[in-house]
Amino acid sequence: MWAFFIRRLLQMIPTLLGVILLVFFLFNWVGGDPAYILAGKMASPEDIANIRHQLGIDQPWYSQLWIFIQQIVSGNFGDSWATHESVSHIFATRLGPSLVLLIPMMVIETVSAVCFALLVSVFRRSILDQSLMVLSTVMMSISLLVYIIVGQYIFASWLGWFPVKGWGDSLWRNLTYYAPLPIFLGLMVSIAPSLRLYRTFILDEINQDYVRTARAKGLTESRVLFKHVLKNAAIPILTNLLMSLPGLLTGAFLLERFFAIPGIGREIILAVERSDFPIIKAATVYVAIATMFANLAADLLYRYLDPRVSLK
Amino acid sequence: MNHTTTSPSFSPSLWNLACARLVRDKIGMLSLGIVLFFILLSVGSFTGLIAQNWDEEIAVNYAPPSFLDTSKEHTDTVSRPVIARQQINLYGLHDPLSAVLNQIELAHPQDTMPPNDEKKLTHLLLGADKWGRSVALKTIKGSETSIMVGLIAAIVATCIGTVLGALAGYFGGWVDDLLNWFYNVFTAIPYLLLIFAIAAVLNQKGVTTIILILGLTGWTGVFRLIRAEYLKHRQREYVLAAKAMGASHYRRMFIHILPNTFHVILVQLSINVVGFIKSEVILSFLGFGVPVDVVSWGSMLNEAQNELVLGIWWQLLGAGAAMAILVTAFSVLTDTLRDALDPKVVA
């Protein structure tokens, strides 16, 4: 177990190095030179040279790369070039709103997707199953952009059930007042794929021999379903959930933009537009590390829940 | 276990069986019909049979759909009087073009008048966009672009994923380590940043760029599955037998094993098509959409983004609905295909 854990941790180093190199070169070579924007409307070439010097982008690439690596090791990515705000502070403050959006979304999505998946698995190949599956396919076929534009117009403006946009600094108010509509619109596209995926997980389990044995032993259908099927289907469901978490963090940028939520996705787009390299570097490294740890956690969970799996 | 087959090779009879299953599935057949219809549409538009004139401005700006009887007043553009060039004060400066322009104006006096606006339609079948172009034609032309982008990008992604997955799974060892490392690096970078970075590298903005962005970011799923398939197959008897008969690595990888992974590839391909058609919308939102002389559903939805509050919903509806219908049909077809090809499911 420990050997496995340490081996996996060590494996992260080359991956992280790959991420660092890829991002560094992609953005350094083609990511734009922010000096021209920061210098203002009437800058002379000397002003631009001064800014490039202040930012350290006039140095050779290897010393910039070395600085980048030092930053990762020390965890201090310096200040944003555009706003002079410290990068760690940016992520510390933008993470909250993203999570307020994502955690409820995740919980509701998982719970309802599992419930529906159980339901349709029980009534497999019935009208209910088929119509739910078609409905969910239709739901996930509509673009999130359409959901947002139409949803904001209808629910926030026309019916006036929700605020159009905004964000406060009280968790409770954000959660109950500002977040519900974006969460709801996000769910419209995210429930269906999970439902379809979980349905296959559950069906896989239902087709297993042990289920037949359990039924043959005379256990009630609900007991079979909840005790045996769900318990085993929970393994792929949970690992799937864990592994999708880091990606979601940056994936909500459409919702964040339209509902004026100061989350991480919006910040990254802003950073790319401004060529704000410190933020881009930090975002990549943070998300990469989060992804690797989520994968590791998923593997460990898998092992913990399913003793059949041996970890080499 | 209800596995009916452990046969090493995917026998033709199984493909027949799959086809038979497919034909029996009514919803599957319906969606196949819809997908075929859309493909026909885009082939028609590609060859110029239909929607060739989509970019002609045949109607007034934002002409409403025909079934709406809103005979709104259409204010004609006020054309300003033209000032003759000779009347313009040069403030004592010399114009090197004076002589040639004078000659032109003498030779073609009618050409000094600006062109008149021709008469335009006030209603259109599915309404018009802000330039007065037919939304119906745009939707059809858009289907060509979106399907082409989705299909080609999916083929690119699937090819990359399959080749790399095959190499990793078949050879194992350091090849596998290297490709796995590559896979890990790709999946660890935030998708959003990966898009921006690849877009910046490709620089030239056009349909090819979109295909490459999608193709280069979307291969990871295929890679994982194909690698697993090859890991499974490379020790099978038929592969070992082929080796004994002197078949090369290349032959064993692509002639012997590959056909046995076709069902996985096919399903992945169609999942990617669906995903990429949807992703194209987001790419358009981020500014990496198709160029102006091309129309896609993504570019239409982005144009329509601010039109809804103006009360102009037809472009949003046209592109949104067309996309929803095709993607739904394609997804259902994918499911049907997966079920039909799944050897575990009993007929």
Added chain:
Amino acid sequence: MINHLRQLVINSTILFVVLFAISYAEAAPLKVLHLSLSAAETGFDPVMTSDLNTAAIEEQIFEPLLTYDYLARPVKLVPRLAQGMPVITDHGKTWLFTLKKGVYFSPDPVFKGKRREVRAQDVAYTIMRFMDPKNRSPYKFLVDHKIVGLDQLGERAKQTGHFDYDANVPGLEVVGPYQLKIHLTGTDYNFGHAMAQPMFGIVAREVIENYAGDTASHPVGSGPYMIGKWIRSASISLIKNPNFRDEVWQFTSTDPSDQDIIRRMTGKKIPQIDEVDLQIVEESQSAYLSFLKGELDVFGVPGQFAPIVLSGNQLKPKLKEQGIQLTRLVDPAITYYFINIQDPILGGMSVQRIALRRAILMSINDEEMIRVIYKGQAFREAFPIPEGVNGHDQHYQSLIQYNPKEANDLLDAMGFMRGSDGYRRQPDGGPLYVKYTTSLTSQDRDLEEIMKKSLDRIGIHFVSEKLKFPEIIRAERQCRVAMRLSSWIADYPDGDNFMQLWYGPHTHENNASCYQNSQWDKLYEKTEMLPDSPERDDIYKQLARLLEIDGVTKVSTSHIRNVLIQPWVIGYKAHPILPSTWSYLDIDTKQEAH
């Protein structure tokens, strides 16, 4: 970190005390103005600011020496921190400013509980900061090469890495605690405009030095407001500065439409509004829907939204019934097409190339662009200096009129023959195309449509180049942008701010057309020596004409700013130059409650 925490505690304590004090003292509902900004703020150190949104907030927190009168049109410089207008002597080379007495900075722990008065030394310090290379100020150009001795100080700092704020700058002569004499290196009648920019809001040295490295998070100024709650990139709330001096609303105007504002506002203490709540809303649909619901008090209507709120020049009756107010204003800005004179395909000064450029510019239908893209909220502007800016000429006629037929004839005559595909070639048979640069936004996609259609009319290939905005600026500075529709908004309302866009020595700076014509440059240099006068206006006309003759530029449009205001907001009048005027407003809380 602990310092920060303590700071936070102190700040929020002050905030609470202030809020409670206000709510108890007046026992009236808080007057809160709800506004949105279309892009995130960048931090509040004036010397580092370059964007309008941040400047709008700084306008309320910091005070420069001068400002613009709220109601006067055309805009007029008036004193703000200065006691009166500066005394200008020596042909515009010496400027003597006298400060108001009894002006205090807003409270900050740095002042250790004492009130800190604004002195002439602070003004000198504020100006010196612009030359400090560490501050990399985007508005350095307003003082660059202008003040005697200051440039040398900046040069020395570049070498030593340390800017000596204690050094004696001959150009910044502190005459007394309240008097500063500024010696300029040459004649400059626009220096007063520089001293009215929010970036030149006065700061205190001890504050800047105490928060060194993080000054953008600790704005301390003497303005009517100070920062209350601040969630970065999401919301900023401005609260009253308790140290703000007694100032009374007393603007005058002869314009009949201003009389209602004057009647309702005159004699009120500035500021009336207790809190300004600013939200960052990037998508215009979101901002508009918020305004409709009353979540926002003011909404600047983006062009594409005009058809829903306006019919003709009037507010839609439905909105009028609700009491919503509309104010309109011509933005002191132009959009203009420029063609790069150094471009290998379009550049050069041969008659053929001039004709090619002129033909391209003749193929663009501005009227269509105004109708379709700007929804009528713009108008054709022919002169490089827009309305409301000194030197503007409203009777000026452009030499380049929309006329694709004549453009085709011209290209035919010059030997740009069409190939079998219907597109033209260079006279020597080489390829001919226009690489047109735009940014990645969806508005710019419309601009591409217009350009593509224009070039199709005259049979020239359209090639699109989409770049991120910083990349565009870089490419322009390197003379690599072939053609673009650019825009320029007045930093200060003087024609020089526009005409310098084509000055030869400004190539690689902001002369993006890389135009270098010695005849033009000589004329321009003459205008720099002249104050705003008919003599200067005449030269401006020649300059504008020469740009058209050489096919360098076609000025395209000026835009109308439409601002919607909720019925309960009192005293709103859009200002062409001031980025914000919130301290001059009031709210009718009774009406708002309805």
